[in-house]
Amino acid sequence: MTAADIAAAVRSGERSALEVVNEHLGMIEAQDLKVHAFNLVNAENARAEAAQIDARVAAGEPVGPLAGVPLATKDNLCTKDLPTTCSSKMLENYHPPYDATVVSLLRAAGAVSLGKTNLDEFAMGSSTEHSAFGPTRNPHDLSRVPGGSSGGSAASVAAGFTPIAVGSDTGGSIRQPAAFCGVVGMKPTYGAVSRYGLIAFASSLDQVGPLASNVADAAAVFDVIAGHDRRDTTSIQGFIPAAQAALNLGVDGLRVGVLQELSGGGGSVPGLAVDVLARTREAAEVLAAAGARVEEVSVPSCTLGLSAYYIVAPAEASSNLARYDGVRYGARVDAPTASEMTTATRTAGFGAEVKRRIMLGTYALSAGYYEAFYGKALKVRTMMLNDFARVYKDFDVLLTPTAPTTAFELGTRMTDPLTMYVNDVCTIPSNLTGHPAISVPFGLGDDNLPVGVQVLAPATHDTQTFRVAAVLEAAAQEARL
Amino acid sequence: MAQRITRDEVVHVARLACLTLTEEEVDRFTQQLGAILLHAADIESLDVIGVEPTAHPLPLCNVMRADVVERSLNPDAVLAQAPEVRDGQFLVPPVLGDQP
Known part of the structure; x- marks a missing residue:
């Protein structure tokens, strides 16, 4: 069941939130020993919150847009009632004295957090193998990684443990695991979602965002968590999210650029797999067929993003x-x-x-x-912002693969850090520029594992990413029938 | 291939970062950090004359809240997270006589 279906059923009294929560807790109990999506499951809390929602429905009181929807919360978001470990021994016994703004907003919207999900320690990694509590496995193939660092959140959605999850994205940590696990993952514009209560990794890059089994549910979560928060001084004033309203707009007349440097132009992405590239090209064709004006476009400084x-x-x-x-x-x-x-x-x-x-x-x-390294890197950031600003004069969105390959096998990239870092080459530019980007599942690779394609948009145009993703999702689902 | 970072530099950086490395870790980090820095040579050699640095994606200015007394976190709840506390304060081992 999607989050939208659950919320509708709970609101109408057709299903109780407690029943929904118990059903999902049962799935976690039966299957999470194999997947290890969760560091911690708090069944008691979840049942109590679900019962409160049911009481409100029974009393005819209003409930939120995500009423009774089971949620998975990345374990680097502070929760007052649960430990917050960052999958590190350093914080193994840390009980935050406050809730992250995102946690409070989702609870107020009626979502019921079932627990805290595994991540690469302090969100540093691309496979969730760098967790102090052991790796998470990809529900599509337990010998593969789920991606990272929000691997637990992506795996929870992919396994059906929760229809929605929240993660954080510093260099692709929502989008790359979403691609590997065949779910939707979105990194909002920097400052669109509050970072209050997100344990800091790299403060000028970190952003909280949604993961979901489908674009509409991701948009619903985004509309709940985005908006100004005075407790985050980098929060954008006056940002009003409206992703759900854009889902059915289509892409007729939209100007779409296929970003050459990240989509196979001259081997500029080392190790970009042929099947991933093929899916990206097919996605471009789908958008063209739906009325978008699709062209190749060059953003030269993208090749410097990884460094x-x-x-x-x-x-x-x-x-x-x-x-x-x-x-x-x-x-x-x-x-x-x-x-x-x-x-x-x-x-x-x-x-x-x-x-x-x-x-x-x-x-x-x-x-x-x-000056040789940090100073230069900051200037590369300026070059990238300028390059993208120029391209966005002629294009509304850009298209790239989300990651160079499908999910790789556990243990294969742990000895050489660079081979792990290269995973992030397509997702990093959006963090350096602060722009929004979404990964949406688009077909399978030759190994039958999910492939994600990525839609980039200029700052504060978050809605456009959902709009385009909805068209790609519909085409991918139709192709499967 | 020129060495990007020496063993001695790794030991020095570890001290700056308050980390103690084993001999084996020093060897490994010397090799791994060297490889990463070699990859970064593409920006090290870049001509960036006239390019302003960007430390942050948003044009930021200081944000002040109204000068009004508000309820803050409960001090007991905050102190409860500390490894050692005495009389409402964080307790640490002796600082004086410390090694520099």
Whole structure:
């Protein structure tokens, strides 16, 4: 059942929220030992919240647009009633004293969070293998990764544990797992969704967004969570989400650019699979057939995105993660002096990938290298913003693959970090520019695993991404019949 | 292939980041960080004369809230998350006499 169906049935009294929640909890209990989408399931809380919604329906009181819809919450979003671990030993026993704004908004809309989903530690990774609590597996093929870092949220939706989920996206962490798991995942415009209560990784890139089994449900979640929040100083004033209203607009007359640098033009994406490229080309044809004006377009600085990202994101991470010093919250390893205690705590509390990024970022920000790496990377960001601004004078949206391949096998990319980082090459540009982007399932690869295509739009044009995704989704579903 | 980062630099950076690395980790990070920095050579060698840096995707200015007293988080709930607390304050091991 979709989120829309569940909410309608609960609102009309046809089904009780408790019944819906129990059914989904049962699925998790039966199958999550294999998938490991969840770090923690809180059945008691979920049942209590569902019962409250049922009481409101019975009393004729208004319930929200997501009434009774089971939700999975990425475990880097603060929840007052549940631990929030970031899949790190550092925060294994952390109980936040407050809820993230997104968590509060979804609860107020009637969604019922069933628990916290697994991620790469501190959201650093592209496979969910870098979790301190063990990897999540792809529900389509348990030998494959679900992508990452929001791998638990994507797997929860793909397995049918919850029709909707929320994740965070710093370099593709919503979109790439959505593509690998065959679900819809969307990164909003930077500042469209509050980051209050999202545990920081790279603050100028991080953004919270929805995952769902279909475009309409993703749009419904987006419309609930987007909007200004005075507790996030980077929140956009006056942003009014209206994704659901655009779902049936079609793409007639829309100007669509196929982004050459990320869609196979001259081998510019290393390792871009032939089947993924074919699906992307087919998606372009679908949009052309639906009335869009489709052309190839070049955004040259996109080829520099990977390097710029893997300087900027670790630099910000090294600064953000300095807060884990064993003093105010999180783990502590005792030592005779304060500085020895901090070093011992960080050495024991962080996993290998987090340490690698902290090291890389500290190096890139250190005296003598700052200008050569960090300074240059910030200028690449400007070049990308300028390039995209120029292209968006002639185009409404751009089309690319979401990831270069379908889901890869567990354990195959853990020894060489660069082979893992290359996964993000198509998703990174939207984070560096702060623009919105969506991944929508579009057919299968030669291995019968899901392929995602990505729709990019200019800042604050989030609605356009949903609009185009709805057309691609309808065509993909029709082709399957 | 020129070495991008030396073993000594890795040890130095680890100290800046308050991390203790084993010998094996120093070797591994020297190799891995070197490979990542080699990839970043495409931006290191880039001509960016006249390009302004972008630290943030939004044009930001300071945001102030109204100067009104509001309820903040419950101090007990916040302190309950600390590893060690005394008299309403965070407790740490001795700082004086610390190694630099």
